[in-house]
Amino acid sequence: MDQSYGEVNQLGGVFVNGRPLPNGLRVRIVELAQRGVRPCDISRQLRVSHGCVSKILARYHETGSVLPGAIGGSKPRVTTPGVVRNIRDYKHSDPGIFAWEIRDRLLADGVCDKYNVPSVSSISRILRNKIGTLSQPNHNILGIRAFMDSSDQMEEWASRAAAFPSARAVNVDKTVSSDADVKYSQCSSNLSGFVQPCVYPPPGQYGGVYGGSAAGYVSPGAGWQAQGPGFPHGPHGAGGAAGASAHCGDATHPFTQLKHSQRDGDRKAGGVLNRYQPHAEALLGPTGLHRAAPSPAS
């Protein structure tokens, strides 16, 4: 994390490998596209690779959000102690109950919703590895104590196509960058009316770097990411991000664009983004940058 940030692409633009373009630049891309500027021209004008322009526009059209997805983090577990306890109760009250019946009951009883209910296979595993052992005094002999082991949760998630509600949404603002405003604080644009370029926090950041030529590049400091805590726990989401503000010119605006998006299909299909956040639309507030008719896939 040194000053070594920043590389220059073929167009002379500066970027940081692995990090999202500043929101301001992302907004700018969408703005230009809405004005009818061709992607190739946007690419040249902003010195952003056409692939990136394509991705951002595709993402925007698909999800209505210009914001990057949440980077890093882990999936929230679904087999919480409470859920396991319920499963155990169901099993005790009806030893012959099937996993799928337990699943149904978890939903029916409101223990879980469709987004965080464990898969049948997960329930089976819980019954086998946890509940089963709990009722068998000799389970220690076998050393089967892996209660809520990590492999479990991963497997659960893998088997679970369902999305996890707001958990993901909340993660968005962590990548909320700020720099943008430095170069792209155009409150006048119609898009800016919806989304204020967010703030990559503090000084020394990377901001101002983007979109310019390499010559204009000022080695950014380490403050580039003032990301909040990870999504599962952090005060993200509408609340968390609402607390943040974005600068637009010398004015500050509440940052509200929290909409998360579906994965762009980079390497893996169906990123967590979409899985975690079926309710993302709810977060696309009036101030969020949205299309006329956002239609999140799925």
Added chain:
DNA sequence: TACGTAACGGTTGAC
């Protein structure tokens, strides 16, 4: 030439 996208190398954050 313009564009979509797979591959790649990188960062991030929870576990």
Added chain:
DNA sequence: AAGTCAACCGTTACG
């Protein structure tokens, strides 16, 4: 505390 893993990123190259 450090390592692993699976998300995400933007660039590049290819069709």
